[in-house]
Amino acid sequence: MYEQVSHTLLNDILNNLKTEISEQDLRHFYTRLGANFYGMHLLFHRLYGHRDDFEQQAQNLVETMARQYINRPDKLKQLDIAREKDYNWFLSQQWVGMALYSNGFAGDLKGMRERLSYFQELGVNLVHIMPVMRCPEEMSDGGYAVSDFREIDSRVGNLQDLKKLSNEMHDRDILLVLDVVLNHTSDQHQWAQKARAGDTTYQDYYYTFKTRNVPDKFEQNMPEVFPETSPGNFTWDEEMGRWVMTVFNDYQWDLNYSNPAVFIEMLDIILYWANQGADILRLDAVAFLWKKIGSVCQNEREAHLILQLLKDCCQVTAPGVLFIAEAIVAPVEVIKYFGEDAVIAKECEIAYNATFMALLWDAVATKNTNLLNQGIKSLPVKLERATWLNYARCHDDIGLGFDDRDIELVDYEPDSHRKFLIDYYTGKFDDSHARGRPFGENKKTGDARISGALASLVGLQYALETGDPIATENAIKMILLLHSMILSFGGLPLLYYGDEIGTLNNESYLDDPNKKDDTRWMHRPTIDWEKAELRNTPGTVEYEIFSALKRMIAVRKEIEVFADYNNRDLIEVKNPHLFAFERYNVSKSSERVLVVANFDSEPQHLDLDDISSWNVIEESQLVDLYTGQSPDIFNHALVIPGFNFYWLSKI
Numbered sequence: 001m002y003e004q005v006s007h008t009l010l011n012d013i014l015n016n017l018k019t020e021i022s023e024q025d026l027r028h029f030y031t032r033l034g035a036n037f038y039g040m041h042l043l044f045h046r047l048y049g050h051r052d053d054f055e056q057q058a059q060n061l062v063e064t065m066a067r068q069y070i071n072r073p074d075k076l077k078q079l080d081i082a083r084e085k086d087y088n089w090f091l092s093q094q095w096v097g098m099a100l101y102s103n104g105f106a107g108d109l110k111g112m113r114e115r116l117s118y119f120q121e122l123g124v125n126l127v128h129i130m131p132v133m134r135c136p137e138e139m140s141d142g143g144y145a146v147s148d149f150r151e152i153d154s155r156v157g158n159l160q161d162l163k164k165l166s167n168e169m170h171d172r173d174i175l176l177v178l179d180v181v182l183n184h185t186s187d188q189h190q191w192a193q194k195a196r197a198g199d200t201t202y203q204d205y206y207y208t209f210k211t212r213n214v215p216d217k218f219e220q221n222m223p224e225v226f227p228e229t230s231p232g233n234f235t236w237d238e239e240m241g242r243w244v245m246t247v248f249n250d251y252q253w254d255l256n257y258s259n260p261a262v263f264i265e266m267l268d269i270i271l272y273w274a275n276q277g278a279d280i281l282r283l284d285a286v287a288f289l290w291k292k293i294g295s296v297c298q299n300e301r302e303a304h305l306i307l308q309l310l311k312d313c314c315q316v317t318a319p320g321v322l323f324i325a326e327a328i329v330a331p332v333e334v335i336k337y338f339g340e341d342a343v344i345a346k347e348c349e350i351a352y353n354a355t356f357m358a359l360l361w362d363a364v365a366t367k368n369t370n371l372l373n374q375g376i377k378s379l380p381v382k383l384e385r386a387t388w389l390n391y392a393r394c395h396d397d398i399g400l401g402f403d404d405r406d407i408e409l410v411d412y413e414p415d416s417h418r419k420f421l422i423d424y425y426t427g428k429f430d431d432s433h434a435r436g437r438p439f440g441e442n443k444k445t446g447d448a449r450i451s452g453a454l455a456s457l458v459g460l461q462y463a464l465e466t467g468d469p470i471a472t473e474n475a476i477k478m479i480l481l482l483h484s485m486i487l488s489f490g491g492l493p494l495l496y497y498g499d500e501i502g503t504l505n506n507e508s509y510l511d512d513p514n515k516k517d518d519t520r521w522m523h524r525p526t527i528d529w530e531k532a533e534l535r536n537t538p539g540t541v542e543y544e545i546f547s548a549l550k551r552m553i554a555v556r557k558e559i560e561v562f563a564d565y566n567n568r569d570l571i572e573v574k575n576p577h578l579f580a581f582e583r584y585n586v587s588k589s590s591e592r593v594l595v596v597a598n599f600d601s602e603p604q605h606l607d608l609d610d611i612s613s614w615n616v617i618e619e620s621q622l623v624d625l626y627t628g629q630s631p632d633i634f635n636h637a638l639v640i641p642g643f644n645f646y647w648l649s650k651i
Contacts, residue, residue, distance in 0.1 A: 005101060006041035010034070013062045021066045028077070029069045032316040033062070039344060043309040047302065048260040052547075057260040061313070064264050068271035069317045076275065076318070083320035089640055090322060090349060091387055093562035095175070096487070096553050097126035099394055100497035101143075104526045109157035113165050113306050116172055118532075122546070123553035126492065127169065127592075128177035128354065132156050136188050138514045139251040142395065142524065143179070144284060145186035149269045159276070164278030165433060175279040177324070180270055182286035184252040192253050194239045205246035205262050206253045207291060209234075214293070215243050222247070222297050227442045229517060233297075247288055247297070257306055267313050274318040282324040283307070283348065286337060299333045309348040323348040324389060328399060331355045335380040342385035350492060353388040354399065355379055360482055361398055363449075363599045365424040365432075366456065369579040370410040371402065372599075376570050376581075378406055387564045388491030392482040393457075393499060397449035397520055398425070398437040418447070425450045427459055433459030433471060435505060439520040451519035453498065454481060456505040460541070463503075474601060476502070476541065477643035480548050481597055484626070484645040487556045488583065488595045490568045496526045500549050501532050501542040522629050528626065555626055555647070561585045561593050571611055575605045578640065583612065591627065594648040598640040605637045621651045 010033070014022075023047035044061065050056055072080075083089055098119065102108060106115045109132070119127060131143025134151040143153070177464050185192055194202035209215055213235040214305045216221045222233045225248055229326035234243045235250040245254040255262050270281060290302035292386050307325070308489065314321055325337035325359035334354070339347035343558050359375040400421055404414040407505040425436040436452030454460065458478040463529040479502065486493040497503075509521030535546035561583040585591035593616055598604045615636075624631050625647040640646060 003038050003041075003308075005045045006038045009041060009058060010037045010062075013059050015457075016059060017063065017066065019068065021063060021530070024066075024070050026066065026069065028081070029066060029316060031261070032319065033065070036312045036316050038311060040312045041629075043305050043312065044260075047258075047305055047309070048264070049588070051260065053260075056468070057295050060264050061260075061267070062641075064311055064478055065177050065271070065317045068268065068275060072318060073277075074273050074389075076320070080318060080320035083582060088385060090492070091564045093559060093564075094557050095126050095492055096124050096126045096556065097128060097175075097177070097492055098122075098497055098500075099128040099130060099391075099494055099496040101179075101395070101524060102128050102132060104524055106527070108155070109152070109161035109165050113168055114166060120172060120225065121175060122550050123557070124495065125173060126175040126177065126280075126494075128280075128494065131179045132162065133181075134184045136186055136251070138515075139186070139249070141249055141461065144181050145184075145249070145252050146181050147186040149180075149185075150191070150272060162276060169242040170277065176277055177280040178182075178273050178276075178303060178604060179284055180273060180279040181284040182255070182266055184246075184248060184254045187251045187253055197618060197635045198240070201261075201327050203240070203242070204259050205265075207256050207258055208237075208240065208242040208364060209244075210242055212243060212291075215245070217293050218245070218297070221293075221295055222310075227444075228440065228442055234601075245291065248285070252375065254288070254291070256291075257293075258304070263306065265308070267310060270310060270314060271317050274314065274321045274408045278321065279323060280322045280350070282326055282383075282465065283310075284326045286325050287327045287329050287333070292559070299329060299336070304336060304339075304347060305313060307337065308345055311348070321352060324350040324352070326352060327563075328352060328354045328401070330398075330401060330403060331375075334449050335382060336387040338383045342383045345382075346385075350389050351386070353390045353491060354401070354487075355434055356489065357386070357391055357393075358398060358402060360392060360485060361425070361457075362421065362477060363555070363579065364482070365421055365434075367600045368576050369597075369599055370576055371407065371412065372579055373570065373572060374406045374410050375402060378403060382567060384566055388489075390486040390489050390491045390493050391496065392486055393454040393496040393523065394494070394643075395520065395524055397451050399449045410621065415446075422446075422448050422624070425452065432464035433475075435459075435461045437522060438468070439519045451522055453494065453503055453505045453523040453525065454482070454501040455499065456523075460502055464541070472541065474643055476544050476548075480552070481599070481643055481645055483549055484595075484647070485579075485597060486550055488562055489595075490562070490564045490566075490583065492564075493556075496523075498527060499602050500546050500567055501535055502545045503527070518588070527583040552626060559583075559593060559625060560646070561591055573606055575604050577602075578606055580606065580611075592650070594637065596640055596647070597645040597647065598642060601642040603639055603641050605634075605639050608633075610635045622648050623651050 106112045132147045136155045191202045191205045230249045235246040287298045290300040291297045339345045354585045359372040364371045400418045407414045424432045425434045435456040436450045438448035439451040441448040457544040458475045460475035486620050503525050505522045506525045509515040515521040534540040534542035565586045569582045579597045583593045
């Protein structure tokens with residue numbers, strides 16, 4: 001778009017480019033920059049236009065993008081061009097992901113290369129390697145307290161190891177996902193060290209204050225993220241002699257995005273990792289990026305402007321790279337992280353569907369899908385050129401952030417229902433076989449979140465410890481049921497490492513003084529590869545889960561209606577134990593799949609006469625795509641076995 005003010009500034013910037021930049025072949029860069037600059041200028045001006053150094057900062061911004069474009073390998077530039085042409089490539093049902101810690105999965109990055117065939121065996125072709133950047137040995141927050149944004153932690157390898165891994169993954173058509181921690185750094189980061197030493201330039205990279213006056217004003221509205229282990233949002237730094245904002249932990253200093261130098265530094269880091277071969281970048285804690293007195297300092301309008309500007313800039317330098325928004329917030333807020341428009345106000349192409357994850361765990365505990373159905377009805381419709389990341393477990397805890405109104409609409413009392421779920425998953429409820437533990441427990445309010453491996457939360461640990469074959473069978477069914485949901489719901493399914501072989505809680509964290517107070521480490525396993533080999537031995541738990549998931553993934557990839565084009569209709573059914581939805585082909589209306597899940601241990605039935613698009617189908621015409629068999633039907637009533645599911649299609 002042509003607009004005189006921004007065009008004039010762009011002319012000035014290009015005329016003032018340093019020689020080492022202007023002499024390069026930047027044809028594609030200039031084309032994209034011209035297309036995006038009006039929007040970039042508008043956003044940059046809204047955030048920083050009040051500053052006297054605005055034009056110089058705009059010059060720095062463009063030069064940063066240009067340098068990273070020059071550094072971008074030719075192979076990745078060609079991939080950018082291909083993805084620009086096929087801009088909906090990531091919406092395909094062909095993609096299936098797995099998230100993991102490289103040291104827990106394979107020892108280090110070299111070990112990851114040796115295990116790539118494992119992903120191909122299972123059918124996984126998108127791998128999220130959680131933080132690999134350098135962090136302190138002790139206060140690391142699982143890698144999310146970064147002390148150097150451009151170095152690999154020596155405990156997992158070096159930059160050359162990552163480049164070799166990235167190249168081999170691309171040769172095998174496996175996407176690489178890496179983390180960039182946007183909200184904060186470790187207090188051991190060079191910027192923090194310079195701030196401590198009295199450098200005012202770097203003190204302005206953070207929120208630091210001489211007295212408690214401003215922090216106290218902030219605290220009037222800011223909630224506590226970890227009230228028990230890290231109360232408050234500010235920490236006194238004795239060496240610096242100032243209070244510093246530390247929303248997550250006292251060793252994680254929040255970055256000050258009201259300073260354009262911070263924005264440009266972090267953009268440079270994003271583009272740096274894009275140039276190392278990352279196809280997708282997971283942007284951590286994006287809801288916290290902007291701090292404003294008088295607010296809760298989450299989901300602020302400026303945080304969205306920052307993400308829109310980051311996306312605009314990345315589309316100029318590395319347009320083939322996608323963003324994941326790690327925003328574990330209410331549905332009405334998380335939907336905003338896709339952006340206001342898929343083209344002119346885009347933020348992140350992918351967002352965690354934490355609501356769906358939490359609702360699934362509610363259905364597991366209650367054996368009832370009322371809240372699941374109500375919560376999905378309240379889930380806003382996403383942009384067409386964006387997608388959910390659907391998962392059953394991850395490296396983090398399970399939050400119970402259901403909307404209170406949804407809980408009340410299904411006749412639960414919000415506080416008591418959450419208390420039931422905490423008791424259920426920590427094994428305090430009489431009929432529970434779950435072996436989880438609370439995380440972030442607030443003794444004052446009784447609030448807590450839940451830690452635990454998927455297999456242990458669904459009762460497999462209990463079943464194996466007690467030698468109960470029926471409980472073992474039911475736990476395996478539940479593992480498969482949960483995965484059938486994330487593979488069919490619509491979006492990118494993300495498995496969590498170890499779940500594919502039924503890995504149980506890892507209790508060794510209790511012996512580590514740096515981890516013992518953080519129960520999330522119980523579900524951050526070190527894979528026992530001798531145990532993993534049992535996936536090839538019929539009759540073992542590992543074989544039952546792995547082989548079933550392998551088949552499920554293969555079938556998903558063949559079903560075009562599982563691509564994500566907002567082509568899902570929730571089906572309200574009378575049976576409170578069932579969850580049902582329909583997937584359809586937007587270009588071929590006759591191609592439809594009926595997904596039905598039974599969250600109860602007993603068989604349940606669904607009257608096909610009650611579903612308008614399926615009530616005229618002859619019983620003999622239905623087939624379950626997962627098993628290849630015809631489902632059990634009696635007098636047009638579909639019977640779904642306990643803890644089971646169907647992916648039904650018309651023959």
